[in-house]
Amino acid sequence: MKNYPSLLLPVFLLGACATQTQTEHAQSTAINQAITICGIGSESQVSDIYKAAFDITLKKSVSTSFEATMTQSIKAEETALLQSIATKSPDSSKAIVEEIDKTRECVIEQTNLLRPQTRADALEACRLDVQHRISPPGPTSYGVVRYWNQLPQDPEYSAAHPIMSGLFDSNGTNSFPIRARCDMPNGRFEEATILPPKS
Incomplete structure (x- = not known):
């Protein structure tokens, strides 16, 4: 008798990997689109903070809402970056804080609308x-x-x-x-x- 299950397993794994890759791509697209919609430069330090915060939020398995978790993640990433550059570039630190204050709500709202919802x-x-x-x-x-x-x-x-x-x-x-x-x-x-x- 032919061993069909062993032949089907690689196909199943390929399908699962493809689905995971599509989901990851859709998640990445969501944060990138949100950053663009909210008028933030895609290569800026503020953009990096939002992307890192979004990645952290997706990895957290919590019962709180996406918005609350994303807000916490942004604050943590902002604090870490500011601590690393505060003494070297106080003007940059001030500009980063101001831009995040202006765009945080927009980025969280747009990302939540655009991301695939589980x-x-x-x-x-x-x-x-x-x-x-x-x-x-x-x-x-x-x-x-x-x-x-x-x-x-x-x-x-x-x-x-x-x-x-x-x-x-x-x-x-x-x-x-x-x-x-x-x-x-x-x-x-x-x-x-x-x-x-x-x-």
Whole structure:
């Protein structure tokens, strides 16, 4: 009998490598386009900070939003660069800080729009949307949505509209369970709908 699995393995690995290369290229294109859209020179030190911060953000496996993680990564890269050039070129340091202050929000927003979104990204965006509906962003927080899990056994569940369960944790007796639908028909999150609990 022919050993088909051994013949198929290299084809599978080539396909996986091709998919990974396409994703990496799309991610690289996203940050480069964002830098151009936001009016930053592609060969500037500020551009290098954004590219390095983006790479770090992609490698982090965290539950926080892309925007929050990217903001932290930019700050870390900015601090590292400024420490290395502060005494040599104070004028350059000042110019870098000013340009980042002017362009940070634009770069983060554009990169987030242009980058390929993973399913985990979409589900996290849905969790944040649900959380913000119950506890809008502001000086007072009423709680956090935790234990966010898909419910594939739910009859309303589909890949494009997953049903999720969670707990709105108010740090007290006002905590309550949550059931929600995440609308993501093209793989990108569009809207969350908070559903009535199952009886």
